Amino acid sequence: MEIAVTRNLLESNESVAAELKELFAHKGLLVLNLISSPGAGKTSLLERTLTDLRGEFRMAVIEGDLQTDNDARRVAATGAQAVQINTNGGCHLDSRMVRDHLAPFDLANLDILFIENVGNLVCPVEFDCGEDHKVALLSVAEGDDKPEKYPLLFNLAKVMVLNKVDLLPYVDFDVQRATRFARQLNAALGVFPVSCRSGEGLDPWYAWLRAERAAKKQA
Ligand SMILES: Nc1nc2c(ncn2[C@@H]2O[C@H](COP(=O)(O)OP(=O)(O)OP(=O)(O)O)[C@@H](O)[C@H]2O)c(=O)[nH]1
Numbered sequence: 001m002e003i004a005v006t007r008n009l010l011e012s013n014e015s016v017a018a019e020l021k022e023l024f025a026h027k028g029l030l031v032l033n034l035i036s037s038p039g040a041g042k043t044s045l046l047e048r049t050l051t052d053l054r055g056e057f058r059m060a061v062i063e064g065d066l067q068t069d070n071d072a073r074r075v076a077a078t079g080a081q082a083v084q085i086n087t088n089g090g091c092h093l094d095s096r097m098v099r100d101h102l103a104p105f106d107l108a109n110l111d112i113l114f115i116e117n118v119g120n121l122v123c124p125v126e127f128d129c130g131e132d133h134k135v136a137l138l139s140v141a142e143g144d145d146k147p148e149k150y151p152l153l154f155n156l157a158k159v160m161v162l163n164k165v166d167l168l169p170y171v172d173f174d175v176q177r178a179t180r181f182a183r184q185l186n187a188a189l190g191v192f193p194v195s196c197r198s199g200e201g202l203d204p205w206y207a208w209l210r211a212e213r214a215a216k217k218q219a
């Protein structure tokens, strides 16, 4: 019985996600779903990206959190529009929540919509929010075995941002090992080692955003 309920939930999520994909395609809007464990640096990556590319793209953010609007306020401080979704204990965003919080956005006048999912390496991966791509974030403080232990995210993500490389001298994290595990699951996975603290490594991430935005616009 529990299996049937879970399947129905996922199917209903898929049908709203398909509607959202159609809407976003119609607007030529690139939508990225950022997924990581709590504290890996999703909001920090957004703060950097929204600041560094603000002259180039019109960007907005949907922030998903169990509680508080802290992240929406951090993002709004960059000048970007941010809408907070509080899941009140729920461990992930779903396509209905995204659909129901789109009203404040002028989608036709946006280039990139980021969805910062609830910090969790498991549940958010199961729920398509209508995005073009999932972006997996992993910080070097979490251990290089995480792609092996939480394979679904790294399997489904288009790219992996490896954050906090400024901490590499202080932690036992082997970038090549983590990359190897992740690419065993997903051979085409793009990997971007970055530090949101120092700004190191962000240019290739920005180049990827430019290429994806151009491809979406053309499509
Ligand atoms: N040393 C270092 N710290 C970082 C870096 N990026 C983020 N942090 C710190 O890591 C902590 C968590 O960063 P957030 O950006 O809030 O992480 P998050 O993934 O958005 O967290 P949740 O939304 O709670 O899941 C903060 O104290 C950041 O300052 C980095 O590149 N290097």
Ligand SMILES: [Mg+2]
Pocket: 042, 043, 044, 071, 116
């Ligand atoms: Mg955050």
